Amino acid sequence: MDYPPDAFARACASRVVLDRIGDRWTVLIVVALADGPLRFSQLREKIEGITPKVLTQTLRALERDGVLTRTVFAQVPPRVDYELTELGRDLLAPIDAIRVWAEQHAARIVTNRERYDEAADQLL
Amino acid sequence: MDYPPDAFARACASRVVLDRIGDRWTVLIVVALADGPLRFSQLREKIEGITPKVLTQTLRALERDGVLTRTVFAQVPPRVDYELTELGRDLLAPIDAIRVWAEQHAARIVTNRERYDEAADQLL
DNA sequence: GTACTCAGTATCCAATAGATACCGTCGATG
DNA sequence: CATCGACGGTATCTATTGGATACTGAGTAC
Numbered sequence: 391m392d393y394p395p396d397a398f399a400r401a402c403a404s405r406v407v408l409d410r411i412g413d414r415w416t417v418l419i420v421v422a423l424a425d426g427p428l429r430f431s432q433l434r435e436k437i438e439g440i441t442p443k444v445l446t447q448t449l450r451a452l453e454r455d456g457v458l459t460r461t462v463f464a465q466v467p468p469r470v471d472y473e474l475t476e477l478g479r480d481l482l483a484p485i486d487a488i489r490v491w492a493e494q495h496a497a498r499i500v501t502n503r504e505r506y507d508e509a510a511d512q513l514l
Numbered sequence: 515m516d517y518p519p520d521a522f523a524r525a526c527a528s529r530v531v532l533d534r535i536g537d538r539w540t541v542l543i544v545v546a547l548a549d550g551p552l553r554f555s556q557l558r559e560k561i562e563g564i565t566p567k568v569l570t571q572t573l574r575a576l577e578r579d580g581v582l583t584r585t586v587f588a589q590v591p592p593r594v595d596y597e598l599t600e601l602g603r604d605l606l607a608p609i610d611a612i613r614v615w616a617e618q619h620a621a622r623i624v625t626n627r628e629r630y631d632e633a634a635d636q637l638l
Numbered sequence: 639g640t641a642c643t644c645a646g647t648a649t650c651c652a653a654t655a656g657a658t659a660c661c662g663t664c665g666a667t668g
Numbered sequence: 669c670a671t672c673g674a675c676g677g678t679a680t681c682t683a684t685t686g687g688a689t690a691c692t693g694a695g696t697a698c
Contacts, residue, residue, distance in 0.1 A: 456626035502580035
């Protein structure tokens with residue numbers, strides 16, 4: 391992998407975007423919506439462990455960026471659908487590359503951590 | 515982009531890894547080290563805005579995961595080199611995919627945000 | 639009028655990030 | 669001999685964010 395000389399400068403230029411993606415829940419939400427729109431409660435179930443407050447916050451931020459759309463249906467009980475935009479669907483490919491890397495190396499990383507922690511324990 | 519039926523479950527399995535990558539500074543550090551090892555102070559300069567505390571924390575976490583190595587030279591003044599491992603270098607490709615996406619869409623995202631915020635202002 | 643669904647808020651507390659100041663080693667300098 | 673400076677960090681404190689839990693409001697079904 392070769393980077394042109396100004397690669398890092400350009401990385402900085404897009405830091406504002408990376409900050410958004412580099413969020414604990416963003417990737418999970420985008421992947422959850424890969425197969426089509428979901429309602430708020432469906433996202434909540436699919437993404438185990440997220441609280442409604444944080445889900446709302448993250449969804450609003452993604453809507454703001456144009457990664458997904460939020461559609462309110464005038465019904466009772468209320469219904470709100472979240473769906474990836476083209477921009478969001480474009481994001482699936484790079485996210486998938488990260489996911490593949492993570493899956494391929496997850497086991498190795500876990501053992502690395504264990505070894506590191508053991509070594510640290512020895513020093514005490 | 516097609517996902518197999520259990521794609522999301524597997525994404526969850528690697529969440530522990532994603533949590534590490536999905537950190538504000540990790541991506542920047544890995545990219546900074548793409549061209550070869552750097553010293554602590556060099557990283558500090560290259561990654562504008564990072565405080566020494568957070569840089570130390572993030573570097574230690576990445577060392578723990580085996581993404582980079584930390585080499586202390588017995589010199590005065592001290593010298594410590596940080597260098598990507600093979601695992602870390604493998605990570606460059608997927609990170610690059612994200613970076614490319616970010617660069618391609620950064621301008622669009624910024625205008626999306628402006629439009630969203632304007633619309634929100636209208637409502638007040 | 640009571641209960642229920644759904645999509646969120648409100649409130650409060652804990653964990654994390656960030657700013658700033660400081661430390662220890664030791665060789666070079668005066 | 670005192671002191672200055674380089675380097676790679678810690679220590680301490682505060683601000684921001686994340687998380688747990690409880691609650692709300694509209695309306696329809698009972």
